[in-house]
Amino acid sequence: MLIPQLSIFVQDKVGRVGEICALLAARQVNIAGFDIADTTEGFGILHLVVDRTDLALKALQEQHIVAKNAPVICVRLENRPGQLARVLELLSQAKFSIQYMYLGSDNNMFIGTDRNEEAAVLLSEADFRMLHAHDLVPGAE
Amino acid sequence: MYLHPDLETLTRRDLEGLQLERLRRTVALAATTPFYGPRLAAAGIGPESIRSLADLRNIPLTSKDDLRRSYPRGMLAAPQEDVVRLHASSGTTGKPTVIFHTAHDLDAWTGLVARSLYAAGMRRHDVFQNMMTYGLFTGGLGLHYGAERVGMLVIPASSGNTRRQVQLIQDFGTTAVHITPSYALHLAQEVLQFGVADPRELGLKFAVMGAEPYSVGTARKIEAAFGVQVFNCYGLSEMNGPAVAFECAERGGMHLWEDNFILEILDPETLQALPDGAKGELVLTTVNRTGMPILRYRTKDLTRILPEPCPCGRVHRRIERILGRTDDMLIIGGVNVFPSQVEHVLMELPEVGSTYQIVLTKEDCLDRMTVKVELRDPAFTGDLAQLHALQKRIEHELKSALLITCRVKLVEPGDIPPSQGKAVRVVDERGEL
Numbered sequence: 001m002l003i004p005q006l007s008i009f010v011q012d013k014v015g016r017v018g019e020i021c022a023l024l025a026a027r028q029v030n031i032a033g034f035d036i037a038d039t040t041e042g043f044g045i046l047h048l049v050v051d052r053t054d055l056a057l058k059a060l061q062e063q064h065i066v067a068k069n070a071p072v073i074c075v076r077l078e079n080r081p082g083q084l085a086r087v088l089e090l091l092s093q094a095k096f097s098i099q100y101m102y103l104g105s106d107n108n109m110f111i112g113t114d115r116n117e118e119a120a121v122l123l124s125e126a127d128f129r130m131l132h133a134h135d136l137v138p139g140a141e
Numbered sequence: 142m143y144l145h146p147d148l149e150t151l152t153r154r155d156l157e158g159l160q161l162e163r164l165r166r167t168v169a170l171a172a173t174t175p176f177y178g179p180r181l182a183a184a185g186i187g188p189e190s191i192r193s194l195a196d197l198r199n200i201p202l203t204s205k206d207d208l209r210r211s212y213p214r215g216m217l218a219a220p221q222e223d224v225v226r227l228h229a230s231s232g233t234t235g236k237p238t239v240i241f242h243t244a245h246d247l248d249a250w251t252g253l254v255a256r257s258l259y260a261a262g263m264r265r266h267d268v269f270q271n272m273m274t275y276g277l278f279t280g281g282l283g284l285h286y287g288a289e290r291v292g293m294l295v296i297p298a299s300s301g302n303t304r305r306q307v308q309l310i311q312d313f314g315t316t317a318v319h320i321t322p323s324y325a326l327h328l329a330q331e332v333l334q335f336g337v338a339d340p341r342e343l344g345l346k347f348a349v350m351g352a353e354p355y356s357v358g359t360a361r362k363i364e365a366a367f368g369v370q371v372f373n374c375y376g377l378s379e380m381n382g383p384a385v386a387f388e389c390a391e392r393g394g395m396h397l398w399e400d401n402f403i404l405e406i407l408d409p410e411t412l413q414a415l416p417d418g419a420k421g422e423l424v425l426t427t428v429n430r431t432g433m434p435i436l437r438y439r440t441k442d443l444t445r446i447l448p449e450p451c452p453c454g455r456v457h458r459r460i461e462r463i464l465g466r467t468d469d470m471l472i473i474g475g476v477n478v479f480p481s482q483v484e485h486v487l488m489e490l491p492e493v494g495s496t497y498q499i500v501l502t503k504e505d506c507l508d509r510m511t512v513k514v515e516l517r518d519p520a521f522t523g524d525l526a527q528l529h530a531l532q533k534r535i536e537h538e539l540k541s542a543l544l545i546t547c548r549v550k551l552v553e554p555g556d557i558p559p560s561q562g563k564a565v566r567v568v569d570e571r572g573e574l
Contacts, residue, residue: 007523009516011553037525041532042550045525064554066516070523099525 001120001130002071004053005033005110008046009066012038017046023063024048029056032136033074033104047112049074049104051136073111073120074104074131084109090126091119142390142453144259144291145252148400149455156456157194160403163428165191168200171434176207176215197403197426198414202437208238208379219243219432229277230378230477240378243432247286250381253398254287257387260396260453261372263317263347265292270315272324273352273475274300279382280352280475284319287384293317300475303328307335310343317347319374319383321475322355322363326506329366341368349374351383352475354463356573373462379438380425386460394447394459401429404458405437406446409467417448422467423460441467471567473501474508476545480566483512486542492520492531498557501569508571510547512539515554 010016017036024031033049050056053069060067077083087109091098096113103109108131113119124130143149151159169188171177181187184201191197208216217224219241226247229239242250263269269288275281275297288295296309306328309315320328325348329340337343345367350360351374360371375395376383385402386395397404402425406415409422423440427433443466447459471478480499488495494515502509514535516528528551535549 007521009521009528009551009553011551011556039525039529041529043528043552045523045528061518064518066518066521066553068521068523 001073001124001132002116003049003074003131003133003136004069005072006046006048006050006053006056006060007068007070008048008060010036010044010046012042012044020046020060020065023059024050024056027052027055027059029059032106033102033108033110035100035102035110037100047072047100047102047110049108049110049136053133070112071116073113073116073123074135075109075111075123076129076131077107077109079107086126087111087123087128090122094119094122096122142260143455144256149256149260149457151456153456156399159400160428161191161194163400164194164197164403164426167426167428167430167434168436170218170431171216171436174216174218174434176211177434177436194403197405197437200426200436202412202424202439203435204439205238205379205441208435209236212236213239214241216433216435217241218434224432226282228279228282228378228382238379240381241432242381242430246381246430246432249401249429250283250384251286251290253381253401254284254384255290256398257372257374257384258284258288258291258293258317258349260387260389260455261347261349261370262390263288263291263293267291267293267316267347268296268314269293269317269319270296270298270306270309270313272298272300272306272318272320278476279376279378280319283376283382283384284349288317288319300324303331304335307332307337307343310345314344316345317349318345318369319349319351321352322350322359323353323474323503323506323508325350325363325367326359329363330506340366343367345369347372349383351375353472354465357462358573375442375460375463377440377442379435380427380440381430385425389451389453389455391451391453393451394461396451396455396457397460399457402426403428404446404460406444407439409441409443417446417458420445420464441470443467469567471499471501471569473510473545476543478510478543478545482542483539486535486538487514490535490538491517493517493535493551494554496557497566499567501567501571503571510545511550512547513550513552513557515557516551518554 030051035047038044096119099112101111165188172181223243224241225244226242229237273280332340348369348371372388374383375386386397388395405424406421407424415421423442423444425438427435443464444460496515498513500511532549539547
């Protein structure tokens with residue numbers, strides 16, 4: 001019930017994130033979610049949810065970029081008050097620790113927790129719409 | 142003006158006579174050790190084959206590698222019960238080098254330190270604050286006992302903690318300090334924070350500075366800041382520690398105490414002897430040490446002998462301030478660091494490649510070491526917390542191996558240019574000290 005996500009180690013360097021995006025653009029990879037976790041230590045982690053994860057991962061690794069597929073929860077939120085609050089309430093009641101979260105296209109909320117599989121089951125049982133890998137493939141909707 | 146007039150102002154002929162007699166005794170003693178015994182026998186050398194000082198050149202050279210290979214007791218010439226202290230330095234690949242001292246050796250070393258401080262002008266009414274690290278490092282205890290022998294009040298402050306250093310100076314009327322040049326510059330800046338408007342108000346008169354190479358310009362800058370006279374001090378733990386050579390009140394080069402050491406300057410490539418005045422590698426032989434005599438030790442320090450007699454009247458020849466190294470040793474905050482030590486630590490960590498770069502910078506006048514290491518793809522889980530933990534672990538491992546704190550910076554593979562020796566592995570942005 002998780003979707004693939006690219007987790008990419010990036011150094012603080014002018015233009016580095018742009019280079020990575022250009023590399024993916026050249027392979028016609030579409031980005032559906034994007035987040036940077038920055039540190040004060042001179043590096044950060046770039047999270048990307050894309051339509052063709054395997055192809056993107058291969059393209060990155062060919063350029064010796066350190067990247068992994070780190071699956072993440074993706075929940076489609078309805079566009080009305082209280083949706084996000086409810087998701088967070090459920091997760092906190094069940095004592096999940098949220099490591100990062102970011103919003104992508106189409107109201108897709110990406111959430112990384114300490115126990116992703118279990119958290120996805122919990123949200124699904126609460127009738128939230130959980131996205132799957134094939135939902136992100138072009139033309140799937 | 143001389144603490145040991147008989148040993149400081151004897152004639153060259155008498156000094157060389159003393160050296161020859163002591164060299165013969167040293168060779169006889171060294172021949173009893175597991176390291177030198179077979180080596181001297183193979184070279185056909187015994188005390189009887191040393192007929193003149195020139196015969197010293199037939200003795201094979203000793204390197205730091207030899208010290209490491211004979212660790213811990215291969216060069217020990219005295220029975221264990223006669224050894225009263227050891228000092229050690231961190232090794233280049235994890236194994237340290239150790240020097241043993243008998244009571245005689247400590248007495249002789251203390252005498253050299255006392256003679257040096259006295260030559261600079263310090264007397265029993267002075268108060269000596271030793272701001273060097275106490276411990277296995279020789280800068281703490283070495284100067285400590287020598288200053289006591291002069292009769293000064295000695296404050297074993299050790300390094301760091303600027304607030305306490307300032308308080309000790311003010312409360313006890315310190316007149317002399319033993320300090321690294323970088324810490325002196327740092328202190329000059331920091332005293333303002335502690336209510337001292339001008340470092341000259343501290344009332345210091347003498348600053349003994351060693352452990353790091355520094356220029357005449359830096360010495361003059363520190364003198365102007367504190368209103369002190371700076372005295373350059375040379376030493377290395379293999380040859381006791383500080384006060385192998387020391388500046389007298391003339392401050393025109395460091396007298397190398399030739400009654401305790403025989404000095405040679407060799408071409409570091411051909412290993413041929415160079416005439417006085419030519420720049421080369423300093424090679425030293427202990428001639429007044431009974432615990433662990435060392436013959437013809439390659440210091441890897443570059444200097445030259447100043448051939449002109451010193452106006453002070455001492456017979457001991459002077460060497461110029463250290464002009465560089467023949468190896469890749471770095472001096473960081475007064476601590477000797479070899480890039481190979483860093484490499485050795487990184488090789489034990491599968492998460493990072495063995496490609497690294499050491500970047501040296503200055504922060505508030507103090508040395509700062511950053512080690513850039515490349516993260517290896519298989520070790521990456523995509524987790525930020527993992528990277529932080531890895532970074533801290535490498536910093537911890539480096540600190541225990543190098544004995545200094547450094548910062549680790551994780552970089553992407555390929556960020557560090559392929560290593561082609563020292564030039565790429567070490568980026569020194571500290572500027573001249």
